[in-house]
Amino acid sequence: MNPLKDDDPLSRRVFLVGTAAGAAAVGVSATALAQEDDEENGDDEDENGDDEDEENGDEEDDGDGDENGGGGTEHIEIGDNYYEPESVTVEPGTTVVWEWVGDIDHNINPTSQPDDADWEGHPDLISDGEYEFTFDVEGEYAYTCDPHPGMDGTVVVDPDGGGAAEGPAEVVPDAAWTLVIATVAGMVSTLSLVYFFMRYGGESQ
Template sequence: MTDDTGERVTRRRFLRTGAGVAAAGVAATGSAAAQEDGGGGSTEITVGPGGSNVFDPETAYVEPGGTVKWVWDSGGHNVAVESTPDGAEWTGHEPIEDAGFEYEHTFETEGTYEYVCTPHASVGMTGVVEVTTDPPEEPQGYQSILPNSAKTLGVAAVGSMTSVLGLTYFFMRYGGDYGEGDHE
């Protein structure tokens, strides 16, 4: 089989080209996701993961201008503010919500924001948002700056490209619907 320039198309050349295309697609997906973030970073906190009475992570780090999203994994929880830095305007989300609810806030003022789940404060359901330009190295520093939708899109794109490459290889290897004289 030959390409448009008359050169022979080998499996190795085909797969090398396909791998390059797949890598470019993954890089483009990551760049688009990073541009979408808009600065300041973002993180997601799971409220009551698996029915437990905790915020996961208990301490989240974001830069000034960063957004924190709380996602309820179980019901009967809220986010009630205990303390904020001077000049900060954050009121939390006091109504009790059920699984699937989401609440987010963008933090502009540097400092420590402490909050609790009112119904479960007595069993230690507390959380902290640290808004800082200098997060600690351990344990994690800033949490996920890449939205889950971008990660899913990247995985789907790579899967799609791999499928196309696999089918193309199969047809190149084993043939297809060629008329007489159309193949070598």
């Protein structure tokens, strides 16, 4: 006796029912995922709209704001024969503050900068104190410490700089992953039952 013979009407009915159940599960999952994605996109758009309105409002109210953007502060330590960090990337309008933290005298001597820039650095040798400069002109600024060859630093002024991503974007929300896993588990269970009934449920007694 062959339990899988093609002319077994019960097996074919069970197979069709199982297939339909699996397709329905997939359809429900896809619909739920689409609705959830739409809701989240709507929330994001609302939040972005509120943020943009608030930021634009703040910028309009602040008459002393830097029209180039930026306006933040970046700190660099000058230790014993090193700048830390050696290279920074900032937005235009950012103020860079160098702080001497070592025991040896150092200076900040620009070796290259954009043509329109007028940065003079800090030519005097000191071992204590702070020096700051606001970078408005885009481009790369290189500097060195005169008495210590190899002690070099760089400031890159870039409108797209100064803001690094904190982490990878969440492509699929946790709730969606849970729904997908549940759907797959349901489909596996359904197909397992279909196989069981096709193999044993349609046998003639």
